[in-house]
Amino acid sequence: MTAKKESPPISVQTLRRLPLYLNHLKSLDSEKIKIISCPAIAKALNLNEVLVRKDLASIKSGGRPRTGYLLEKLITDLEMYLGYGNVDEAVLAGVGHLGRALLSYKGFETYGLNIVVGFDTDDKIIGTEVGGKKVLPLEKLTGLCKRMHVNIGIITVPPDKAQAVCDLMVSAGIQAIWNFAPVKLVVPDDILVQNENMASSLAVLSKHLKKKIKK
Amino acid sequence: MTAKKESPPISVQTLRRLPLYLNHLKSLDSEKIKIISCPAIAKALNLNEVLVRKDLASIKSGGRPRTGYLLEKLITDLEMYLGYGNVDEAVLAGVGHLGRALLSYKGFETYGLNIVVGFDTDDKIIGTEVGGKKVLPLEKLTGLCKRMHVNIGIITVPPDKAQAVCDLMVSAGIQAIWNFAPVKLVVPDDILVQNENMASSLAVLSKHLKKKIKK
DNA sequence: ATCATATCGATAATTGTTTATCGATTAAGC
DNA sequence: GCTTAATCGATAAACAATTATCGATATGAT
Numbered sequence: 001m002t003a004k005k006e007s008p009p010i011s012v013q014t015l016r017r018l019p020l021y022l023n024h025l026k027s028l029d030s031e032k033i034k035i036i037s038c039p040a041i042a043k044a045l046n047l048n049e050v051l052v053r054k055d056l057a058s059i060k061s062g063g064r065p066r067t068g069y070l071l072e073k074l075i076t077d078l079e080m081y082l083g084y085g086n087v088d089e090a091v092l093a094g095v096g097h098l099g100r101a102l103l104s105y106k107g108f109e110t111y112g113l114n115i116v117v118g119f120d121t122d123d124k125i126i127g128t129e130v131g132g133k134k135v136l137p138l139e140k141l142t143g144l145c146k147r148m149h150v151n152i153g154i155i156t157v158p159p160d161k162a163q164a165v166c167d168l169m170v171s172a173g174i175q176a177i178w179n180f181a182p183v184k185l186v187v188p189d190d191i192l193v194q195n196e197n198m199a200s201s202l203a204v205l206s207k208h209l210k211k212k213i214k215k
Numbered sequence: 216m217t218a219k220k221e222s223p224p225i226s227v228q229t230l231r232r233l234p235l236y237l238n239h240l241k242s243l244d245s246e247k248i249k250i251i252s253c254p255a256i257a258k259a260l261n262l263n264e265v266l267v268r269k270d271l272a273s274i275k276s277g278g279r280p281r282t283g284y285l286l287e288k289l290i291t292d293l294e295m296y297l298g299y300g301n302v303d304e305a306v307l308a309g310v311g312h313l314g315r316a317l318l319s320y321k322g323f324e325t326y327g328l329n330i331v332v333g334f335d336t337d338d339k340i341i342g343t344e345v346g347g348k349k350v351l352p353l354e355k356l357t358g359l360c361k362r363m364h365v366n367i368g369i370i371t372v373p374p375d376k377a378q379a380v381c382d383l384m385v386s387a388g389i390q391a392i393w394n395f396a397p398v399k400l401v402v403p404d405d406i407l408v409q410n411e412n413m414a415s416s417l418a419v420l421s422k423h424l425k426k427k428i429k430k
Numbered sequence: 431a432t433c434a435t436a437t438c439g440a441t442a443a444t445t446g447t448t449t450a451t452c453g454a455t456t457a458a459g460c
Numbered sequence: 461g462c463t464t465a466a467t468c469g470a471t472a473a474a475c476a477a478t479t480a481t482c483g484a485t486a487t488g489a490t
Binding site: 431432433434435436437438439440441442443444445446447448449450451452453454455456457458459460 | 461462463464465466467468469470471472473474475476477478479480481482483484485486487488489490
């Protein structure tokens, strides 16, 4: 009825695995290996064979029975699908330890992300440069985002400031937020928040050490 | 049959939410608020009311109908359950941008983690200090971990080195690994790997901007 | 004292994700 | 050329997690 020729819906979980596949495939020597199979990928990454096949099916890079997938084609298909190459621009709020690390990190461009500027409220660091990126006062965030049509925001501020900064970003037209603060942000439905929650991860780690985790 | 008096199994997903509850509860003014209800927490964190109740039930801090939970007791129960206070020691391998940020970050002790030392292979940084923590050559990792009975390892090395470092940590007796490299590590069953995968998160972010995510 | 209401606690239904199964297909060996 | 074996692709089953429903209970109002 309504179904036009849309990209097939893909689950977040699958999407999160795609970069792992891509990374693994790239690490292979494409001179020696021309063809790669799902069982081989699954074994290397310690995943279920069928899961890998299902994931790859969702990006439509048809394989051939008995042999597998063409390595080169699979890599380019994955890169195309993930949009590597089309670099999105992002702004970062909170130039503390973590913020500095992210601003300085050179590897994001590989994944299609370019942090153009950092924002902070501390006069001592405003005006400085970190990793070649300027640090501006937070008040300028809205103007800059609107002017440059930036639609990714990275939050590395303390937890108590996170929601306020988040609201600011949303009002500035940011579409997706990468949140490193240990807080659940409240946003409108059409805005995506991707949490990189260290506190959550630590909870899992430390609980494992106390051997109380399920299974 | 075999079931003794064990802690009830708790899912990883629930466990990951507990720090968020704790953080939110702590942000409340315990002078003014003595009692807190599930619906209130759920609303503040944009979660389902029943989900919150179910999560809290798993740490057994019984609430009272019509009123809710005692705020102070709930906080201490959560802290007790998450083991905040009992600080686990960790080592970090890979003193690059991200590694430096984590070494310098003061907030981990709050969550029960203390990074005691960093390891690297670069002679230029070996022997230096970052955030008050020494940087040692990677070869000393095994000896130090065994001697100090460190059981958490943090990996912030480049992807192609991650598995080797991981293997080294496992052989050194590390029980849980916090992995920041965009790689799926292969480890024995009894070792926990917690991935903080930036590439995966970025994939979700950038896909959202292209409006192809399911739902 | 009784009633209405908000919340807990448990159970059931729904949804989503991973694993297992089965037939179809194709390359290699005989 | 035919058989064998390995893999893809799709479907079905199992599992896990979230959301919805319902009764019980305690608080505050009448």
